[in-house]
Amino acid sequence: MIALIDYGAGNLTSVRKALTSLGADYDTPSSPQELARCSAMIVPGVGNFAATSALVGPWRDAIGAAVRSGTPLFGICLGMQWLFEGSDEAPEVPGLGVLPGRVTRLQGNAEARLKIPHVGWNGLSVPREPEGSALLGHRNFTGRLLSRLEPGAHVYFTHSYAAPVTADCVAATTHAETFAAVVERGNVFGVQFHPEKSSEAGLQIIRNFLDVARGPAVVERRAEAEC
Amino acid sequence: MLTKRIIACMDVRAGQVVKGVQFQQLRHAGDPAELAARYNVEGIDEVVILDITATLESRQALADTISAVARRIFLPLTVGGGIRSEDDAAAAVEAGADKVSLNTAALKNPALITTLARRYGSQAVIVAIDAKRRGDGFAVYVRSGTSDAARDAVEWAREAESRGAGEILLTSMDRDGTRSGFDCEMTAAVANAVNIPVIASGGAGGLEHFCDVFTRGHADAALAASIFHYADTSVSELKRYLRGRNIPVRI
Numbered sequence: 001m002i003a004l005i006d007y008g009a010g011n012l013t014s015v016r017k018a019l020t021s022l023g024a025d026y027d028t029p030s031s032p033q034e035l036a037r038c039s040a041m042i043v044p045g046v047g048n049f050a051a052t053s054a055l056v057g058p059w060r061d062a063i064g065a066a067v068r069s070g071t072p073l074f075g076i077c078l079g080m081q082w083l084f085e086g087s088d089e090a091p092e093v094p095g096l097g098v099l100p101g102r103v104t105r106l107q108g109n110a111e112a113r114l115k116i117p118h119v120g121w122n123g124l125s126v127p128r129e130p131e132g133s134a135l136l137g138h139r140n141f142t143g144r145l146l147s148r149l150e151p152g153a154h155v156y157f158t159h160s161y162a163a164p165v166t167a168d169c170v171a172a173t174t175h176a177e178t179f180a181a182v183v184e185r186g187n188v189f190g191v192q193f194h195p196e197k198s199s200e201a202g203l204q205i206i207r208n209f210l211d212v213a214r215g216p217a218v219v220e221r222r223a224e225a226e227c
Numbered sequence: 228m229l230t231k232r233i234i235a236c237m238d239v240r241a242g243q244v245v246k247g248v249q250f251q252q253l254r255h256a257g258d259p260a261e262l263a264a265r266y267n268v269e270g271i272d273e274v275v276i277l278d279i280t281a282t283l284e285s286r287q288a289l290a291d292t293i294s295a296v297a298r299r300i301f302l303p304l305t306v307g308g309g310i311r312s313e314d315d316a317a318a319a320v321e322a323g324a325d326k327v328s329l330n331t332a333a334l335k336n337p338a339l340i341t342t343l344a345r346r347y348g349s350q351a352v353i354v355a356i357d358a359k360r361r362g363d364g365f366a367v368y369v370r371s372g373t374s375d376a377a378r379d380a381v382e383w384a385r386e387a388e389s390r391g392a393g394e395i396l397l398t399s400m401d402r403d404g405t406r407s408g409f410d411c412e413m414t415a416a417v418a419n420a421v422n423i424p425v426i427a428s429g430g431a432g433g434l435e436h437f438c439d440v441f442t443r444g445h446a447d448a449a450l451a452a453s454i455f456h457y458a459d460t461s462v463s464e465l466k467r468y469l470r471g472r473n474i475p476v477r478i
Contacts, residue, residue, distance in 0.1 A: 046348050120447065
């Protein structure tokens with residue numbers, strides 16, 4: 001059972017519809033204690049970072065404990081921003097802090113007509129590796145969330161704040177500046193865009209997370225069946 | 228790079244797309260979910276459902292239509308037409324709409340923009356402006372274009388933004404239905420006055436009209452209905468054309 005965390009930030013109808021269409025077994029837990037039994041967690045959300053203050057306290061503690069015990073966690077949009085230490089949008093509200101870094105406001109570029117909020121379809125690219133890195137020139141995406149996606153795939157964004165490109169970033173997007181579009185670190189995953197609104201590319205990303213949630217045994221069996 | 232969006236609008240009455248739909252491949256030609264699924268395959272970026280009757284009796288039919296479309300396609304879905312209150316917007320969102328489009332109600336009660344932006348976020352609130360040229364300006368009309376609102380489109384778009392609108396859907400009443408091209412001057416005037424995306428509507432007739440409105444009109448997105456419904460122009464053909472003219476689109 002996947003726990004879809006509803007903390008009142010935006011409407012979950014579209015996330016629910018996408019999960020249902022992919023055959024996911026999910027539920028919205030009513031208390032943090034229920035997270036001890038879930039196979040994976042999804043934190044969706046849209047809107048102001050201050051909305052995540054509803055998670056501060058027992059929910060944040062329970063989600064943190066489940067992550068430490070190995071339960072996969074998928075943050076979507078505001079839910080991804082929450083994985084970081086905090087956001088300039090609501091500096092007084094702490095993030096979950098499982099990823100290092102801080103969310104900042106996008107600047108845009110009025111002369112180039114790059115408006116904020118960043119709304120619409122934009123491409124995913126392989127983040128630039130530091131000079132001398134062994135991965136320099138690596139052309140394909142790494143990580144489990146982007147399995148079967150190719151650089152250049154377009155996804156639907158709507159946001160004004162974004163996380164920096166760090167070692168945990170597996171896909172970046174550029175809108176006047178380059179920011180983290182997809183992050184992955186161990187059992188923690190996040191996307192800045194809305195996979196539930198990104199047509200086939202988005203559904204594939206959700207499918208990839210569902211594979212992670214089902215655990216390695218299931219994925220391996222499927223791989224054997226495909227051979 | 229952020230791409231220019233192509234948006235298909237479906238005018239819906241009692242659960243059926245009106246204006247005629249001639250896709251041979253569709254089993255049920257007027258079925259909104261079938262049409263939306265077809266657009267999705269062709270590469271449409273967003274879909275708008277416009278309830279053209281907006282009577283009390285049509286409300287349940289509209290909710291059913293939204294729900295059926297939202298089950299079939301995983302694209303941003305906007306609902307407009309007769310959204311007069313927070314309850315109307317909530318019903319649309321609960322049925323599966325990602326954004327609601329306010330027109331007459333926003334002018335009558337501008338506080339509704341802010342109320343909805345606080346509840347669902349600005350990204351969920353589109354203010355639709357129907358306008359026609361008058362002198363040097365652009366006069367806003369309401370009640371499906373029948374009533375002069377005594378407002379200028381540029382000034383009203385600025386106010387809508389300041390009250391929390393996330394996008395402006397700007398329809399040229401002079402061009403609507405003429406297939407003579409978008410009103411690029413009006414679109415540019417509004418797009419240059421606000422910092423939120425502007426969706427141009429009214430007048431789409433050929434591929435070059437989309438190119439014009441994205442370049443001269445500074446539009447962030449373009450909306451059309453009949454040219455896609457009648458399959459004169461497929462979305463995929465339009466996008467290939469635009470890419471050939473160096474306009475970034477999702478293919």
